[in-house]
Amino acid sequence: MVSDSQRRLIILTEGHTEPVTGKTATCVVRYRPEQVVALLDSTQAGKTAQELLNVGGDIPIVGSLEDAPQANVLMLGIAPSGGKIPAPWRSIILAAIRRGMDVISGLHEFLCSDAEFVSAAAEKGVQLIDVRKNNERDVANRIDIREDCLRVHTVGQDCSVGKMLVSLELSNAMKARGIQSKFIATGQTGILVEGDGCPIDCVVADFLSGAVEKMILAHQHNDVLFIEGQGSISHPRYSAVTLGLLHGCLPQAMILCYEVGRKHVYGMEGFPLKPLDQLLRVYETMANLAVPSRVIGVAMNSRKVSAEETEKERERVRQELGLPVCDVIRHGPDELLEPIQAMLGEK
Incomplete structure (x- = not known):
């Protein structure tokens, strides 16, 4: 298997090189650009990651494996609802294996459960790496939890609003301030970025x-x-996963994340999103069943609106909820760091 330091990734996003379905690719490009040779999407060949994902600079979009000969690992770069491998991708995956490339996937449909992939990989001596595969069999006991380690949990109005990105940005900013901090990855993309974690939506x-x-x-x-x-x-x-995670991590503080302008559950137009103030109360109620906890700030994802619209929305939410509000990419994370640092000072 190719080690992390030797990985030269070509990220497969065929037909999905955009920030939501392609969020795995987007985040790996944002946080591990030194590993990424190219993105593979024949429908967008000739463009750059920056043009399509707003990150990645001149990392190219190529039309075939042959266009990125220095790559030694194929990573599946999407996170679609249901987690199935798109049928047209099978030939690309097999071609990568036959070129001697390891293949990494964070999807629910495992590479190692596919007889054709397994046979091809055995023949070439390469690894099929299913990030979501796990054998977790421990129940929670709530014993020996250190109260002087502050646990901050990002919670959301919906899926795919930036909870992982906010957690990473806050953790990195804390490290820059000289505070020992760790990002706890709970999904496939976070694990690929951090190098460890647990895919909790695939745990019994x-x-x-x-x-x-x-x-x-x-x-x-x-x-x-x-x-x-x-x-x-x-x-x-996905509410069951959300609640199990909430009660497993026992947060003393929460950051509420949402996307400006989104009105309905992503991919489910018949389901309007619940208001932020209602969700804030529910998250605090459910968290306080286990440990004293409160929402201390709001992380807005303003990627689809202008700077002027962002500032109007930011002030509206500040007034409505009485909390710090910022977009950690557009504004930086400092406004959310202040209440966290204050809580650290109280410990």
Whole structure:
């Protein structure tokens, strides 16, 4: 298997090189650009990652594996609802294997459960890496949790609003301030960026909170943990994962994340999103069943609106909720760091 330091990735985004479905590619390009040779999308060949994803600079979009000969790993770069491998991608995956490339996937449909992929990989001596594959079998016990390690959890109005990105940006900013911080990855993209974590949406339900607690126990020597959120407490499909994660990580503080302008559950137009103030109350109620906790700030994702619209919305939410509000990419994370640092000072 190619080591992390030797990885030269070509990220497969065929037909999906955009920030939402292609969020795995987007985040790996943002946080691990030194590993990325190119993105593979024959429908967008000739363009750059910056043009399509707003990150990545001149990283090219290529039309075939042959156009990025220095790549030694193929990474599947999408996170579609349901987690299936798109049927047209099979030939590309097989071609990569036959070129001697490892293949990394974060999808629910495992590479290693596909007889054709497994046979081809065995013949070429390459690795099929399923990031979501796990064997978690520990229940939560709520024993030996250190209260002087601050646990900050990003929660959302919906899926795909930036919970992982906010957690990473806050953790990196804390490290820059000289504070021991750790990003706790709970989804496939976060794991690919951080190099460790647990794919909690693929853990048997009884062991979900225990899998999260295990990560808390392993990393609570740090001053602060930023635990990546998943889904939303009101999501028609994913609320169970959201609640299990919430009760597993026992947050003392939460950051509420949302996308400006989004009105309905992503991919489910018949389901209007719940208002932020209602969700804030529900998250605090559910968290306080386990540990004293409160929402201390709001992270807005303003990628689809202008700077002027962003500032109007930012002030509106500040007034409505009485909390710090910012877009960590557009404004930087400082406004959200201040209440976190204040809580650290109280410990």
